[in-house]
Amino acid sequence: MRLLEGKRAVVTGAGGGIGRAHARLLAAHGAAVVVNDVDAARAAAVVAEISAAGGSAVANGDSIASRAGAEALIAACVDAFGGIELLVNNAGNLRDRSFLKMSDEEFDAVWLVHVKGSFWCAQAAARQMQAQGRGGVIINTSSGSHFGNFGQTNYAAAKGAIASMTYTWAIELARFGIRVNAICPVAATQMTHGLMSAPDGKAPEQLWLPERNAPLVVYLASEEAANVSGQVFGVGGERLAHIVQPHYGKTLTHDGGWTVDAIRECFQREMLSEFGAFGIFGKPYPFHDGVHAPDEE
Numbered sequence: 001m002r003l004l005e006g007k008r009a010v011v012t013g014a015g016g017g018i019g020r021a022h023a024r025l026l027a028a029h030g031a032a033v034v035v036n037d038v039d040a041a042r043a044a045a046v047v048a049e050i051s052a053a054g055g056s057a058v059a060n061g062d063s064i065a066s067r068a069g070a071e072a073l074i075a076a077c078v079d080a081f082g083g084i085e086l087l088v089n090n091a092g093n094l095r096d097r098s099f100l101k102m103s104d105e106e107f108d109a110v111w112l113v114h115v116k117g118s119f120w121c122a123q124a125a126a127r128q129m130q131a132q133g134r135g136g137v138i139i140n141t142s143s144g145s146h147f148g149n150f151g152q153t154n155y156a157a158a159k160g161a162i163a164s165m166t167y168t169w170a171i172e173l174a175r176f177g178i179r180v181n182a183i184c185p186v187a188a189t190q191m192t193h194g195l196m197s198a199p200d201g202k203a204p205e206q207l208w209l210p211e212r213n214a215p216l217v218v219y220l221a222s223e224e225a226a227n228v229s230g231q232v233f234g235v236g237g238e239r240l241a242h243i244v245q246p247h248y249g250k251t252l253t254h255d256g257g258w259t260v261d262a263i264r265e266c267f268q269r270e271m272l273s274e275f276g277a278f279g280i281f282g283k284p285y286p287f288h289d290g291v292h293a294p295d296e297e
Contacts, residue, residue, distance in 0.1 A: 002028075009077075009084070010033075010077045011023045012036045012117070013090045014090065015038075015042030015043045018214075021209075022213070025211070027053070028053065033057040034057070035047050035050070036064070040061035043059035069120075074124040087137070087139070089141055109154075115162065119165065126178055136177070139183065139217055140180070140183075142162045142182045142232055143184050144184050144186075144234060145280055149280045149281075163243075170229040174229060179220075179226070182232045184243060186237060188207075212235070220233075
């Protein structure tokens with residue numbers, strides 16, 4: 001069954017990897033797709049693949065790293081197909097560096113593409129969807145790295161911001177019939193070359209195929225997911241996980257408000273047992289014995 005007949009979609013960063021897989025499966029389910037990538041030749045190659053399979057697609061080379069580029073991209077979808085019902089914010093980059101060595105350029109380059117690019121594209125798309133009056137879907141791309149990951153201050157911050165924007169946009173845009181969700185995909189791609197591993201001695205490419213992320217995007221874009229908004233999902237390999245939204249954990253109260261002495265009296269006893277898995281790899285809390293300067297160890 002084709003779930004997206006008549007839908008018009010934009011996928012950013014779709015010239016390869018995860019974005020290419022999204023674009024191809026969206027088209028296979030009936031969507032007309034704008035394949036966006038700053039590498040116009042790669043975008044055109046994906047369009048050729050979609051066309052050869054009987055789908056409808058056009059290539060676009062606008063950079064989403066500027067408001068003008070993002071707005072031009074959404075306008076291209078309207079020009080080509082007459083409107084837009086789906087935006088998949090997929091474009092991304094990496095500038096990994098440990099925190100103490102990270103430069104402004106390395107931070108800004110990631111923040112610009114991931115956060116501002118997603119913001120600009122989503123705002124332009126949502127304004128068009130609002131004007132059309134028929135609702136729509138925005139699917140953002142976050143990452144488990146926003147839990148915390150060594151060497152990725154810029155990327156983790158950007159992906160955490162995207163998760164937070166997802167929650168906020170879902171609240172604000174529901175009155176226009178626009179749903180907003182996010183996925184945290186995993187795949188062995190050009191961007192992650194050399195960073196992936198797989199169990200049982202398998203090559204990472206065997207488990208972490210980019211195509212394994214796309215089915216969830218198709219489902220979230222469909223009317224069957226009309227009751228799903230403001231959610232973030234982990235996907236990739238053989239898993240599908242709901243990522244629990246941030247919420248308050250154990251909460252203590254103190255009559256008249258907290259004093260330093262009152263906190264000292266109960267903090268270590270009441271709170272330490274609450275400190276669980278830490279970071280993207282879910283390792284046990286590593287600091288029970290304290291964090292000490294090297295000359296104190």
